Amino acid sequence: MxxxxxxxxxxxxxxxxxxxxxxxxxxxxxxxxxxxxxxxxxxxxxxxxxxxxxxxxxxxxxxxxxxxxxxxPKREAEAWVRDALPALHWGNFARDPLFRRGFPWTVTVPPASAPHAPADLTVAAPIERLGISHCGGHITELLRAAPWRRRLRAVEFDHRGNRSPTDTLSRIAFERLDRLAFRHDAITTAEARELVAAPLFRGLAAFRIVRARVGTVIPDALAHANRPGSLRELHLVECGVAQMPLADFLNSPAASGLESLSVGGDRTNSSLKFRAFGLVTDMPPLRALDVSDESPGELGIEFLLGSPFPPVLRRLDLSRCSLNRDRVRALAGGAFGALRVLWLYGNSVGNDGAVALAQSPHLSGLLVLDLGFAQVGDEGIGAILESPLADGLVLLDLTGSPASAEMKEVLKARMGDRVRL
Structure with a gap:
């Protein structure tokens, strides 16, 4: 060797x-x-x-x-990457990001993969995550034969194939697995309920379901398990999560270590879902909250601001939440003293909303502010440039801004590659 x-x-x-x-x-x-x-x-x-x-x-x-x-992202797009990637003939390296601590770490197996595991499944890279599209019998065979299987930390199932993902998981011994994800109806309600009760789930640090209407089952089952959970991240996106199961979960021992929560994506009048945050009495150590693609209305924003979460949140995603300037003004008045990342992409923030954000004493510590397609023009940008945000922000996203060409030039001269237009 x-x-x-x-x-x-x-x-x-x-x-x-x-x-x-x-x-x-x-x-x-x-x-x-x-x-x-x-x-x-x-x-x-x-x-x-x-x-x-x-x-x-x-x-x-x-x-x-x-x-x-x-x-x-710039470095990963450079020419040297082609030479740094090892040969891989049975799958693809995924970009999310492509490298972790200097080496490729995620492999995806497409549905067009050979029906039987290839003879050689070695790969000269520290593979930690496996993405599976359309789970079939060949996946079980592949996992059993793969020399890197025991090193896997995460497995993600995308779309439903002809084999139950939970059946596949039950047939394979994992030593380090602590993250599971299911996308696009890859898991059924019955399978989700069974998985939460399985020993495998008790060792998970992160669990994600995207676009599968099983969301209420998960928080309900976790809340009634009545045991401290290992979960640090729970993401139930476009899953139809309801108010009371969510509130019960957040007040249960299962949420005692929860640091990141995503429960958006239902695109409904979701003020009651936001009310669940105000019903929290046993505060989990939540630091990141994603409720994007919802429509909380003024009442929902009031519930959020009145909850225990604003003072401790470091990251908040309210993208595409039908926020207008009045709701953004209310948000700017929230006690978000620890907030570092705020996404408001796709809302009608407008100039008035941007001025309120720029002048908020609670948001002066922001490092990332996403106002993409948020109708922020010259006046709003001018307020940001006159605030501490102009020097403190690592990234300001103003993609789709209707600002004048002159203001955009001023902005780029001041912030350089820290702004996206």
Whole structure:
């Protein structure tokens, strides 16, 4: 085995350790002139060091946010990436992002994959997440044969195939699995209820269902389990989550460690869903809340602002929530002293709403503000430029702004690549 292969093997065998990854970066630098693409080798080496350094920073550190949102996507689009990706003939590397701590980490298996597992399923990368489209019998065979199966931390099922995903999960022994996701009706109500009661679920740190009308089953089952949960993240998007099961869950031992919650996407008059936040008495350590694609109305915003969550939230997503300038003004008056990331994409924020956000003493610590397609023009942008946000924001998204060309030039001159237009 070559030194390079040995280093890659060490990275795969010890995916949580950074030392083998940094040793590989050193090897790339030292042997760059001996490989077919020296510049690509050096670029990958520096990327590994940068990615690890940013990973070690706190999630809302401005430098890390800039890396994740601006610099890393640019670097992953550079030519060296082609040479850095190992051969993979039975699936595809996914971009979400493409690299984690310097190496590709997610593989997706398309439905057109061979009906039987290929003879060689090795891959010279620390695979941690597997995406499965249309689960079939070949997936069980693939997982049993894959040498990296025991290293998997996350499995995601996309669309329903001819094999139950929960049946597949029950047939495979996972040692590190702590994240599960199901998309586009990949799981049924009965399967979801069975999964919550299974031993596998008790070890999960993150659980996600997107576009499957089973959402009420999950919080209801968790609330009635009456046991402390390991869940740090729960995402039920377009699942029809109702008020009381959500409130019961948030007040239950199962939510005692919950840090991130998504319950949006139903696109309904959802003020009652927002009322669930005001019914919380046993506060979970929630830091991120996503209720995008809802229509809370003024009453729903009042419920949110009157809940225990605003003072502790670090991230809030209210994209496409039919917010007008009055509702945004009310939001700007909320006690969001710890908030660092705010998404208001696709709302009618307007200039008046943008002025209220810029002048809010509670939002001066924002690092990311998304006002894409939010009808913010010259007056609103001018207020932002005159506020502490102009210097403090890592990223300001004003995609689709109706502002004048002159104001956009002023904005770009002031904020550079920290603004999107």
């Amino acid at each position: 070559s030194d390079r292969a040995a280093l890659l093997a060490a990275i795969c065998a010890h995916p949580d350790e950074d030392t083998p990854r940094l040793a590989y970066a050193d090897w790339l630098d030292e042997h760059a002139d001996t490989v077919p693409a020296p510049a690509a080798a050096r670029a990958h080496a520096q990327f590994i060091r940068d990615d690890i350094a940013m990973w070690l920073r706190e999630e809302y550190d401005p430098l890390r946010l800039r890396w994740v949102l601006i610099e890393k």
